[in-house]
Amino acid sequence: MAIKAFSDEWAGAFKDEVNKSAVYKNAGKGWKWTVGLVVEAEPNKHFPESKGVVMDLFDGSARDIHMGSAADAQKCDFVITAPYTRWKEVATKQLDATKGMLQGKLKLKGDLPTIVRYTKASQEMTECTTRVPVEWPDEK
Amino acid sequence: MHDARARRMARRKVTPPEEELVTYADAEPSAFASMLGGLIEANVKSRPEKQGDFDRLVARVGIWVTDIDEGVTLDFKGGKLVVHNGLAAKRTLTIRAEAETVMSLSNLKIGPLGLPVYFDETGRGVAGKLLRRKLQIDGLLPNLLTLNAVTRVFSVQ
Numbered sequence: 001m002a003i004k005a006f007s008d009e010w011a012g013a014f015k016d017e018v019n020k021s022a023v024y025k026n027a028g029k030g031w032k033w034t035v036g037l038v039v040e041a042e043p044n045k046h047f048p049e050s051k052g053v054v055m056d057l058f059d060g061s062a063r064d065i066h067m068g069s070a071a072d073a074q075k076c077d078f079v080i081t082a083p084y085t086r087w088k089e090v091a092t093k094q095l096d097a098t099k100g101m102l103q104g105k106l107k108l109k110g111d112l113p114t115i116v117r118y119t120k121a122s123q124e125m126t127e128c129t130t131r132v133p134v135e136w137p138d139e140k
Numbered sequence: 141m142h143d144a145r146a147r148r149m150a151r152r153k154v155t156p157p158e159e160e161l162v163t164y165a166d167a168e169p170s171a172f173a174s175m176l177g178g179l180i181e182a183n184v185k186s187r188p189e190k191q192g193d194f195d196r197l198v199a200r201v202g203i204w205v206t207d208i209d210e211g212v213t214l215d216f217k218g219g220k221l222v223v224h225n226g227l228a229a230k231r232t233l234t235i236r237a238e239a240e241t242v243m244s245l246s247n248l249k250i251g252p253l254g255l256p257v258y259f260d261e262t263g264r265g266v267a268g269k270l271l272r273r274k275l276q277i278d279g280l281l282p283n284l285l286t287l288n289a290v291t292r293v294f295s296v297q
Contacts, residue, residue: 096239098239101175102175104174107171112175112182116246
């Protein structure tokens with residue numbers, strides 16, 4: 001059954017997918033920083049307020065992933081910001097997250113060498129989002 | 141006439157403002173240019189072993205990402221780097237590859253004698269792409285040492 005995009009239930013399902021992933025467990029070894037995803041509002045897509053996905057990732061597992069405000073996500077060690085539509089493109093495999101960052105479609109804040117060192121882990125995180133069946137607000 | 145205050149002023153230690161290692165040739169650097177420039181700057185500042193290579197490196201290296209149709213030129217000027225949007229003229233080396241491969245290049249480990257490691261998983265992947273021409277490096281043969289130095293500066297491992 002599809003889950004409402006960027007809801008608490010979605011965050012829980014995303015966390016479960018991350019913790020089920022053997023690839024992430026291996027690729028994320030040594031990671032010890034928080035990651036915030038800022039999903040910017042797009043009222044014309046029925047996504048009226050910006051939201052934040054706050055992720056406490058540690059050594060190949062997700063200790064916690066929860067929804068918060070954009071400001072909560074911006075407090076994380078690494079912050080990736082994009083409008084709602086871009087995140088939808090990532091979660092539906094229309095946009096590769098690495099290419100998105102190189103093109104400036106996803107804006108990254110944080111220590112670049114660290115995030116580049118964990119490219120494989122971040123690619124697998126993206127894969128995990130694609131495994132969660134989602135109900136998108138602009139498709140209702 | 142002697143002015144004692146002037147002498148005191150002259151002896152005062154003046155700290156020069158920190159010079160920027162990386163600058164951008166374009167008024168609006170592309171996201172890719174900012175990312176590579178930022179990556180190299182953070183690498184050199186946080187890893188003292190990369191400073192020597194960065195100080196000696198004089199080369200113009202083009203990087204073209206084939207699946208996003210964007211590129212940059214890294215103009216290393218011996219301790220300074222100027223990043224250009226797109227491919228600038230008179231390049232020493234030009235690397236053409238997909239985004240994922242470019243990221244793999246920055247993940248190559250550096251082994252003994254400062255040579256990139258091509259026998260671990262990442263290295264084998266890069267070498268395989270070079271053999272299959274999914275990674276193309278123009279100017280490679282006469283500039284192998286330069287490529288190794290660029291890889292050392294570029295590598296986050």
